[in-house]
Amino acid sequence: MEKKRLVYMDHAATTMTHSEVVRTMMPYLNERFGNPSSIYGIAHESKEAIESARQKVAKALGADAQEIYFTAGGTESDNWALKGVAFANKKKGNHIITTKIEHHAVLHTCQYLEKQGFEVTYLPVDAYGIVDLSELEKAITDQTILISVMYANNEIGTIQPIAEIGKIASEHEIYFHTDAVQAIGNIPIDVEAANIDLLSFSAHKFYGPKGIGGLYIRKGTRIDNLLHGGGQERKRRAGTENIAGIVGLGKAIELATADIDSHNLRIRAMRDRLLAGILGQIPHTRLNGHQEKRLPGNLNISFEYIEGESMLLLLDQYGICGSTGSACTSGSLEPSHVLLAIGLPHEIAHGSLRLTLGDANREEDVDCVLEVLPKVVERLRSMSPLYRPDQ
Ligand SMILES: *Cc1c(COP(=O)(O)O)cnc(C)c1O
Numbered sequence: 001m002e003k004k005r006l007v008y009m010d011h012a013a014t015t016m017t018h019s020e021v022v023r024t025m026m027p028y029l030n031e032r033f034g035n036p037s038s039i040y041g042i043a044h045e046s047k048e049a050i051e052s053a054r055q056k057v058a059k060a061l062g063a064d065a066q067e068i069y070f071t072a073g074g075t076e077s078d079n080w081a082l083k084g085v086a087f088a089n090k091k092k093g094n095h096i097i098t099t100k101i102e103h104h105a106v107l108h109t110c111q112y113l114e115k116q117g118f119e120v121t122y123l124p125v126d127a128y129g130i131v132d133l134s135e136l137e138k139a140i141t142d143q144t145i146l147i148s149v150m151y152a153n154n155e156i157g158t159i160q161p162i163a164e165i166g167k168i169a170s171e172h173e174i175y176f177h178t179d180a181v182q183a184i185g186n187i188p189i190d191v192e193a194a195n196i197d198l199l200s201f202s203a204h205k206f207y208g209p210k211g212i213g214g215l216y217i218r219k220g221t222r223i224d225n226l227l228h229g230g231g232q233e234r235k236r237r238a239g240t241e242n243i244a245g246i247v248g249l250g251k252a253i254e255l256a257t258a259d260i261d262s263h264n265l266r267i268r269a270m271r272d273r274l275l276a277g278i279l280g281q282i283p284h285t286r287l288n289g290h291q292e293k294r295l296p297g298n299l300n301i302s303f304e305y306i307e308g309e310s311m312l313l314l315l316d317q318y319g320i321c322g323s324t325g326s327a328c329t330s331g332s333l334e335p336s337h338v339l340l341a342i343g344l345p346h347e348i349a350h351g352s353l354r355l356t357l358g359d360a361n362r363e364e365d366v367d368c369v370l371e372v373l374p375k376v377v378e379r380l381r382s383m384s385p386l387y388r389p390d391q
Contacts, residue, residue, distance in 0.1 A: 053250025157298025
């Protein structure tokens with residue numbers, strides 16, 4: 001039997017490493033193994049490879065290379081930005097503003113900071129998942145030291161008015177951090193134009209390797225060092241560098257930002273055809289998030305009378321990889337905090353499916369989902385005690 005093609009529509013969870021990225025990394029996993037802190041030839045090679053990757057990231061963000069710090073990924077960068085700024089500025093104030101729809105790497109760090117005596121305001125969002133700027137202005141006090149708002153949401157794809165938020169933050173002389181993990185490669189970013197002071201990124205969301213990411217820290221930002229030890233990363237994040245990862249990240253960000261427009265056109269066209277097909281063929285469905293202000297590959301759709309998890313299990317039998325809006329936290333199924341924040345009732349939030357398209361997809365994948373999904377939904381609804389076909 002011919003092996004079924006995998007239909008991978010979970011690019012927001014992770015992406016496959018680009019073959020050119022893998023090729024660029026390979027020498028640094030074997031012959032170019034030198035420790036960049038040493039003084040001989042192969043050490044210099046490693047050092048240069050790191051600095052060249054740093055330049056590439058800086059170029060992609062409109063930053064200086066000295067403002068780029070490598071970390072082990074998006075979670076670490078978010079933790080560093082929030083805790084680092086909070087603890088270094090606690091004499092100035094103890095108030096942080098964020099939103100209800102952040103990634104858990106931000107939300108759980110904020111909860112930790114609350115236990116450490118900081119006060120956190122979690123801004124509400126509208127029905128599309130967009131932050132209200134007047135709410136933001138109202139939340140600012142003379143104790144506010146940091147505003148953290150994600151660039152684009154990982155569940156519903158909503159893109160925030162980042163430049164406007166940056167302007168407000170800078171007018172009030174408050175540090176502005178943004179989790180841009182989902183934005184890189186999808187949205188052109190300019191930290192200067194948007195008044196961003198700190199920005200988190202992670203390679204595996206833009207076709208780079210896992211376990212490597214970074215934090216942009218604007219020159220002059222008051223922030224505690226993350227790891228204490230050797231002199232790496234200007235003493236702020238000590239430890240021998242993940243050279244192959246850093247080199248891979250550099251290549252990946254170069255590739256991802258080189259052709260954002262053509263990439264977006266291709267992905268958005270497939271996404272829009274998929275959306276039209278699903279909404280057209282399957283009754284009692286709705287799109288979550290904003291129609292235009294959303295990531296090009298993101299679809300998040302609620303199906304009434306259905307559990308998202310059962311949908312995923314059936315789709316998996318057809319080789320289709322998606323995700324639910326809801327996060328399964330230690331065995332108990334809690335609906336997604338993002339879907340609840342945009343006002344969905346619990347039962348609708350539970351019946352949500354996230355499909356995120358990217359480089360792995362071709363038109364035939366869209367055809368496949370449009371053939372399989374209506375059958376899956378029909379089958380699950382036929383088992384639901386609440387569903388009547390004539391509804
Ligand atoms: C994936 C993701 C993270 C976490 O990044 P890791 O590199 O997996 O730790 C943080 N924020 C957002 C918005 C994400 O999508």
